[in-house]
Amino acid sequence: MQFSYVNPTQIQFGQGQIASIPSLLPADAKVLVIYGGGSIKRNGVYDQVKEALKDIPWQEFSGVEPNPTKETLDKAVAIVKSEGINFILAVGGGSVIDGSKYVAAASHYDGEGWDILEGKHQVTTAVPLAAVLTLPATGSESNMGAVITRAETHTKLAFLAPAVQPKFAVMDPDVMKTLPERQLVNGIVDAWVHVCEQYLTFPADAMVQDGYAEALLKNLKRLGEQFADRDNDSWRANLMWTANQALNGLIGAGVAQDWATHMIGHELTALYGVDHARSLAIVQPSLLRNQMATKQGKVEQMGRNVFGLADGDDLAERTVQAIEAFFHSLDVATQLTEHESSKAEAIDAIVGQLEQNGMVALGESQAITLNESRQILEKAVA
Known part of the structure; x- marks a missing residue:
């Protein structure tokens, strides 16, 4: 056994932990909340996040697919770059969190985002991100991996980068009640x-x-x-x-x-x-x-x-x-x-x-x- 191990993601585990988000964000945070198809608006998670961010500048991006596509995520990258977003909050399961990692990495890169998946660009910096987990499955909320699909070519590839490891992860089991x-x-x-x-x-x-x-x-x-x-x-x-x-x-x-x-x-x-x-x-x-x-x-x-x-x-x-x-x-x-x-x-x-x-x-x-x-x-x- 020869290894170096560190997991820097702070875990906020338990009921009601979404309320702790403001204390974990940087003082100057300008947040982009990224989520999927809208289930968080039906199960109350969106309202909890909205309440937590009431004193923090934020905007949202929705529509991330169950297998997140480059084509959709590039639209979020454009928002991050044009609006001066300096923190990403992924609210969803592994697909939303993986997609947010792509957005975080691609937003610090001037080239084609897919270069990251093909290994043509090595990610060394990214927009800081965190996760509010709504579907337990992938562990993406506290690791540095992501899997992204290119719909145009039916290609699904992965990338790993410490820079996209979430800073913190909110894990409230109550959000699973409506899954x-x-x-x-x-x-x-x-x-x-x-x-x-x-x-x-x-x-x-x-x-x-x-x-x-x-x-x-x-x-x-x-x-x-x-x-x-x-x-x-x-x-x-x-x-x-x-x-x-x-x-x-x-x-x-x-x-x-x-x-x-x-x-x-x-x-x-x-x-x-x-x-x-x-x-x-x-x-x-x-x-x-x-x-x-x-x-x-x-x-x-x-x-x-x-x-x-x-x-x-x-x-x-x-x-x-x-x-x-x-x-x-x-x-x-x-x-x-x-x-x-x-x-x-x-x-x-x-x-x-x-x-x-x-x-x-x-x-x-x-x-x-x-x-x-x-x-x-x-x-x-x-």
Whole structure:
């Protein structure tokens, strides 16, 4: 284990914490509030934010999509540049927060914003930002990553930059009360795969990272099992905090990370509009089976320590089956059905996108070539 770890995001966790925003903003803050489709106006969050900012100059930008697009976000960049905005407040889930990170970074760059996603511009400065989390899933509220879509080319890419790490994150579980069931399920699945991407690689004797990852997976498993009883403060708070911890950098510190499930899943979202979390559930079981030669040790460890399975020659396969059963218990499919073309055409399209986007050597060992991706998709596409 060799790593440097810091997480500078201040977390304001609990009921009523939106009111704390003024005390956390710079004295000279001129704020742009960025949000999505307007649900925050129906669930009371917008009014709470408006009240918190009543003595602070601010304006708003709405319309950020569930998979935030460069085309929409560039309009917010123009506002930041023209209006002298010096602080961004993202109010929403991972998509709004990711999109706000793009806005923050692109606003300090005179070139084409997409250069950031293609690695042509390295982000070193950005407009400071913070988040009011409304949908627990991605952990974007306290990490430095973002995933952005270019609608024109159906391209979905990610970037990482410490400069876009939120300064603070307000996490009030009460805001989850009006979330649709589908979004809560997506939050569980998304957080689950986030943990697995940092855990299901190869044994590294990282006792803290492994133990903490297993605790988070057991939390998510229990929350899924208790889904019918989700309308209570404890369930909401535990999902919100678990999803945050799944991707705040701690369990990935000093250990190998995979992320191939995400890279392939992104193409399902970009091409067929599959919910991000559900794209991950489609890819993960097939990918684990395809890569079992290198992942068997950790998959078996997960079977024992998370699912309580007995040892045996088939433990790894039984563990993958348990993962599938977990997804199915939440009514989440593990095969792609959204494609309107034939299976062969869908696979060709996805592999073509992977190749176009440079995703030709994925996984913790860069062993998932386009050929392996095709084999994974053979099992993942219905």
